Amino acid sequence: MKSEAWIFAICTAFLVLVAPAYWFVTAAGDEGGDWTGTSALVMTTLLVAMVTLYLGFHARKMEARPEDRKDAEIADGAGELGFFPPYSWWPLWCASTLAVCMVGIAAGAWWLFIIGMALGAIALCGLVFEYYRGEHAH
Template identity: 75%
Template sequence: MKDETWIFAITTGFLVLVSPAYWFITGDWTGTSALTMATLLVLMISLYLGFHASKMEPRPEDRKDAEIADGAGELGFFPPYSWWPLWCGLTLAICVLGVVFGWWLFILGAALGIIALSGWVFEFYRGEHAH
């Protein structure tokens, strides 16, 4: 995690230099505000990673004496194929079109979206991939 901390800290330093330079060169408040917010967000991430890197034991990729076999083992659960993201995306498209064409279509899209999102959240509780 220390490598990630350094990457974000260097990015924070870069944005600290670029943000005022952008304002002096262009005088644009919108871009300066966006760069300032990006600076603060990257600073927040680097502080978070820095605090947690000091409290965690080093991962195999953080140690100089680590072997390839040290990183072996289960990495986590990766879900198989799923149709639910497609239905969630389609209901989002219906909601956006509902804002354009009429609120009745938005309400229909929101109702279908609740069903699609519930299916996506609970897909591993029933059916073929149940745990």
């Protein structure tokens, strides 16, 4: 995880330089700068710094992975990588119900929003519990 921590550290350093530069460049006029963009850049800097600290702390506690060692061979990274779920129709139904909810809000049809929420609850339960029953049950 050290490599990931370094990537995020470089991004943090870049954003630390860019945020004040952006504020300075946009403050050239009489308005006093673009506070929206500056605020967004500052918040992005803080979020990337938070990820950097998280990865850095966990990299110290973990043993080095093959990607982090200079003497590692390609074969060191072989083996099972994790669980990858098979095909699923539930994300389609979750996205469809979200689209129904958004159309209901945009059109001002609250009854359509309520129907979308009810169907969304069913679709979300299906997505969460799909590996507890049927063909892919654990």
